[in-house]
Amino acid sequence: MTGILETKIKSIANLSPEALDLLMASTRPKPLEKGRILLREGEVCKTVYYVEKGYLRTYFTKEGNEINTRFAFENDFVTELKSLRSAAPSAYWIQAGEKTVVWEFTKEKLLELYRQSAEIESFGRNLLEQMLVDQEEHGNLFRIYSPAERYQHIVRHSPHLLQRISLSQLSSYLGMARETLSRLRKKP
Amino acid sequence: MTGILETKIKSIANLSPEALDLLMASTRPKPLEKGRILLREGEVCKTVYYVEKGYLRTYFTKEGNEINTRFAFENDFVTELKSLRSAAPSAYWIQAGEKTVVWEFTKEKLLELYRQSAEIESFGRNLLEQMLVDQEEHGNLFRIYSPAERYQHIVRHSPHLLQRISLSQLSSYLGMARETLSRLRKKP
DNA sequence: TTCATTTTGTGATTTTTGTCACAGGTTGAG
């Protein structure tokens, strides 16, 4: 039986069975209790995570408040790329928002695999391309839509966020005050 | 003498002289008059551009208005990645905002180079990583800052935008009304 | 189950931004 991670990898790049095995051999599942911190502000990020179950949230703090920048759910990859790339202290935290299972890919191991296998580097490039496309489209939500319209967009396109993310956490992700989101939620 | 494009490429990835030559041999400079359209909505994007001089702007239209999503200046790379990747019709336009010189890298040729040279694929991955980091930070501006604060941020961190981009084009990029930006500009 | 903690809802009010309308400036093509 093929796991969902393998299916995901294959959907991103056509790897030979050998390359797929190589990549899969570099990782294993890791269960996390709710609230577990995977990266703290100031630490250097050394890992890319794949979420099998549950979700991870990425956030930073500004004047004592947490600003959520990403929620990575089942079948998503996530990391703190700036810190990972440059080995610089991270400005962000990564935390499990529920009881979660992730697969870890360490930077060290990934770079080794990239050198070993052009196919795996190609996989890495393709994954980045997908993430960049998503990120660009997400950024445009803020250019086009008002807070009220952004909420409507989430209702239509990402309703799972409303079910799994608390209102106060979602509000910072959507760039609006908690009270605003609370009021939007009960309108027609 | 080494051109700025070569210097840029080397800053992104450590290529061997052979790989650098291979990559440089695939492109050449192309002058564009101001206003020249490089990609239209509905067309399939086939090219990555490097801007040597001038700038390119990327935008889409919403209810008859142009919404600017990016300005690529000297020494920047830019493309319409979603369309390029999937060969799908682009939702965006790309246009020269000034008299401009770009170097074109066609998708076809790039894919060939990726197959030929692991170093060049590594360059591609590194370039994408940089773009993704930038894009993520840019998106956060909208989460943290109000329109007035976003303007201040641009004043401090990207003043060249204020010099080279017209007020009305900048306003959509910053996600605010033209009048709002006009008023912000004359405050203390 | 209970109680403290955290999260959410809501009103009152202020502030910010958007919208509309139009005048004055600027620019570039001819």
Added chain:
DNA sequence: CTCAACCTGTGACAAAAATCACAAAATGAA
């Protein structure tokens, strides 16, 4: 140089969202 087309500034006003304060509800740990 001239004039149309475009861009910018500005006032008046409307709408949206932020802020503040607090009550109500939900949650989770003991």
